[in-house]
């Protein structure tokens with residue numbers, strides 16, 4: 001009887017093995033971590049890279065390229081946008097004819113709320129200002145599309161080593177109306193304090209904007225950008241290559257700001273990413 005049971009289970013295991021085994025020429029895809037909050041970054045990791053030629057990942061309507069991370073692996077840096085609804089999302093990785101799927105779960109996250117009361121004339125923009133804001137929003141949107149080669153060098157660092165005064169994702173309600181979500185972090189700073197490049201890359205914008213004041217954007221390649229707002233002045237120019245840790249500007253209170261601080265943002269393509277969790281990525 002015992003022998004029959006053993007034989008039965010052996011057969012069962014064999015069947016299961018055949019059903020679930022991946023072909024010998026398959027590459028493996030995993031996400032790290034497997035569950036994120038809206039605004040969190042994550043990595044798509046390919047192991048047995050030698051079996052994947054020119055891999056590309058697709059997630060939430062965006063396309064991600066891979067960089068090698070060791071002998072036989074590659075990673076793509078992705079992010080769940082702040083506006084992404086909770087749920088399970090499919091990630092497709094293609095390499096020539098071969099396809100692999102992975103999933104990422106976005107957990108429910110209730111944002112902190114910041115209520116602000118302002119005189120109505122401070123909230124309503126003139127038609128001229130509205131046109132300017134729209135033009136500048138389009139200017140920024142166009143930046144996130146560019147996908148240069150990888151320029152970053154290891155993990156990213158905070159541009160200013162001071163206390164964070166407003167966290168990422170805070171919902172701002174001005175005069176009882178939801179106006180916006182905070183798509184970066186505010187770091188305290190003294191007027192004129194040096195702001196460092198979070199990583200190596202190329203300056204793709206150094207311009208005075210209506211809301212952001214003196215705003216600087218660095219492209220780090222593969223669709224990753226860091227954004228520095230309300231600067232007193234710039235320490236570099238558009239088109240310049242910068243190294244990680246180099247001073248690129250000085251803390252100020254330009255644009256819509258109530259005191260000297262740095263608004264620091266991270267974009268992965270057009271997704272707004274939590275800079276704090278992004279700095280923790282091992283790259």
Ligand SMILES: [Zn+2]
Nearest residue numbers: 184185186263
């Ligand atoms: Zn801010």
